[in-house]
Structure formats: structure tokens, C-alpha cells
Amino acid sequence: MAERSLATRRTLRLVLGLVFAFLYIPIAVLVALSFNKGGLPTAWSGFSLKWYVSLAGNSAILSAGLNTLIVALVSTATATLLGTLLAIGVEMRRRHGKALEALIFAPMIIPDIVLAIALLSFFSMLNLTMGLHTIILAHVVFNLAFVCSVVRARLKSFDWSIVEASADLGASAFTTFRRVTLPVILPAVIAGALLAFTLSVDEFIIAFFTAGAGRASTTLPMQIYSMIRFGITPEINALATIVMAVSITALTLSQRLNRGIIGQ
């Protein structure tokens, strides 16, 4: 870039400082207050871990946490398998139509509320009893699209002639996949899976509509939503801090793996 005057550089630094303050102050306040001793949600009265301890004894939150884990693990595993195969299938073909692209792209941009009501209408029309299984069915829809897009990005630079070479040398299609294709795309597959896991752990609206009646299939975001509507408590601050830490860790890891891909 061209030489900049001192004033310009100062202004740019100020802009960055303000934007980062805007992005991080709300989160920092939330995290700080989760360690607040007093019961008042916003006034600081000393450091304490008691809200984390009280979380551990809250059975509603624990069961919601377990439900979230089940939904996220099962939907991630399914979506990773389906999404990876889809990515390979799409990229192996030389030409593909716009309809196929639109079908794969749609789950990523369709408003949550629309997919949520569509699945609710669909499941109730089939007279399906809703619960964790219907949330899983729903989560796989958007998760597989995200896995597919991450894996496809990796496959763009893939040399398909090595697959042909493997087949020419007598390897079966499965052996070729396991020994040739998979090792190359593995970082992208794991990155996609971590992304899917985080999306599933954080997803609220679709789960809310496809969980059915009763508390048995309440997920963590559903639990958080009902707690937030009730009011501010230090317990939500503690829970929020844990959930943020988990998703940020998973996605930082995912990002690392993807960076590795670009570096190669």
C-alpha cells in the first residue's frame, strides 16, 4: 500500500480499536459476571465459582446438555459421511447442473424459521412422534451441506488421475477411496465435521420446532432460550461461558485444519 500519513495511520488504528471493543466488550462483560459472587446479575461483588458449581447440580441443564451432545454427535457423524460422499460425487463429475448446485447450497441460506416450519408441517403430516430423532433428521440437512462445501473446497485441487492410476494398478474402488482419496481429504473431512458439530450444538430454532411436546427432548439452546426469557441470572452467564468456550475451541481447531490445507 502507498505511504500513509501519521494521522491516517492513527485513525485506522483507532477504528480497529473501536471495532474490537464493540465485538468483545459484550462477551467480556458476560464472562466476567459469570464469576461474580453476588446474586445480582450486573453488579460486581467479588470472585466466585459458585455459579459453575450450581450449574453442575441443575438437572434440567444437565439433561439438556446430554440431549445436545446426542443430537450433535449423531447428526455430525451422519452428515460427515453423507456430505463427504456427496462432495466426491459432485466433484468427480466434470459437469453438473445448476439445479444440483442450488440443492446443495439451499440448506445453507434458507432462513431457519422456514426450514423449521417446513419440517414441523412435514413431520406432523406423517403423524411422526417428534423427539431427539426428528431433531437429528433436521440437523443432518444443513450439516451435510456445510460438510460438503468444506470437502469440495479441498477437492478442487485434487488430482483425479491418481485415482485412475490406483484403479489401473488393480485396487478396488473401496481400497482406492481408503488409501488414496481419503488421506488427501481427511483434514477437510475433520474440519467439516467440527463445523457441523458446532452448528448442531448451537442450533436453536429448528430444534425448537422439531423437538415435539414435553421436556424430554429439550436441547441446551432451547434451555438457554427459556432461561433468557425468564430473566438474567448469573447461572446463565456461567452456562453461556462454557458453551462459548466449547464452540470456539471446536471451530478454532476446524480453522487450523483448514489452514493446513491451504498451506499444502
Place this chain on the structure above:
Amino acid sequence: MAPALVWLTALMVVPCALVLALAFFRRGIYGGIDYTFTLENFGLVVDPLYAGIFLKSARIAGTATIIAVVIGYAAAYAISAAPRRLQPVFLFFAVLPFWSNYLIRTYAWIVLLNREGLVTQLLRWLGYTGEPPSMLYTEGAVIAGLVYNYLPFVILACYAPLSRLNPELAEASRDLGASAATTFRRVILPLTVPGIAAGAVFVFVLSIGNFVTPALLGGGRFQMIGNLVYDQFLTANDWPFGAALAMALIAIMLLVLMAQAMFADRAAGRAAEATGGADG
């Protein structure tokens, strides 16, 4: 790839087609669905009462988009002007909040804006003694929440073209006598329009159909289209009308995406012309 396509068809295409079909039926007397063809649900969508909510949603989404683009572009510009080795770090931390739970990021604003929140305490500390200002449960709070939630994406979208910008173009412009402001307006800005458009479309589309932010930061009676759809399905039990609203939402979204695609094509043409001209 077949299982994935079957999954997407069975659990996305078919349900969405079902919602489209639902929109043409009547609401049953007891809340169910009466299978007689009607267009009155779409008539209701353009009824002043509900059209008003669409306009309000569009206004809120539009305001959030403009604010997010201005802040996001400034941030992306500042990042692209930072030393090369620091840029990925800044970018990483700009996008990091985007990866935490949406509900929690929205909740953080309840903590900030409530009557005894940080903002009120800050005002008190500055010597303000009156009633705490009511900031939460206002349209402003909803806009702030939307800008906060989607800003990282705008920064990312605007940074991409800014970082690829050829510095010689700006230098050439300055050498030919253009001021810094003119160089920005005539050279830098036009070349980075695709990033701005991508960011803007993203914020607008996600904001106009948003349900969580208006529900949490706008208060119980605050309604945008998303909340209206929610109510039709979970409280008012008028699924056909809710389906018509959802289809109207999808139509708006598709229009915006199509406009962006057309705009991007034209902008790409102009950018090619501009760079070609500079090289020649």
C-alpha cells in the same frame, strides 16, 4: 452421493413444497387445515396490518445492513492497511465472536442494555442521576443486536477484495493528481463493491427473517416477519397463513439474491475494465 441427495429431497425439498402447498389452503375451524383451495392467505399477507410488519422488518434489516456495512468496511480497510503478518491475526479475532452461540451473543446485549446494566452504570459514573434510560426492548436494541451478530461476516466479505487490491492502482491515481478522497471514491471503492454487496446481502437476508433477536431484544410484543411466522405455527395455529408468510419471506430473499447476482456480474465487468485500463 445418492443418499445425501435423497436426504435433502426428503427433508428439505418435500417439506418446503408442502409449505408452499399449505399456503393455498384454508385454516380449519378448529385450527387444523381445511383442504379447499384459496388465495386469501396471500391476500392477508398484503393486508395493511401484515404488510406493515413486512415494511418494518425491511426497514430494520435495511438499517442494520447499512450500519454493519459502514463499520465492517472501515474495520476491513483498517485490517488490510495493517502490517501483512498481523492481518490474519486481526481477521481471526474479528471473526471469532461469530463462532459462539447466537443466543448467547444476543443475551450479552440484554446484560449490557438492561435498566441496571453496564451502559446505565457507565452513565451514572459519568454523573447521570435521572431514571435509567430504557434501551432494552426497543427497535434500537434489535438493530444493535443484528449489527453485532452479523458484523464479523461483513468484515470478512469486505476484507477479501481489499486485500487483493493492487496498490499500484491507488498510487497511479495519486500520481495523476487525485486526492486521497477521490482515489478512495473512484478507485478503491468501485473495486471492492462485490465484497460490500456480499456482506450487505448476507446481513439483510438473515436480519429480515430473524426470529431470535426481535424476540429477545425487542420484547414480547415486538414483531418482525419471523416472529409472525412463529406465532402462526405455535400460538395462533393458522398454519396456512404462516406458510404464506414464509413463502413471501423466501420470495423477498430470492429477489435480493438475484439482484446481487446481476449487480455482481456488472461490477465484475467494470472491475475488469478498470484494471485492464490501468495496465494499458
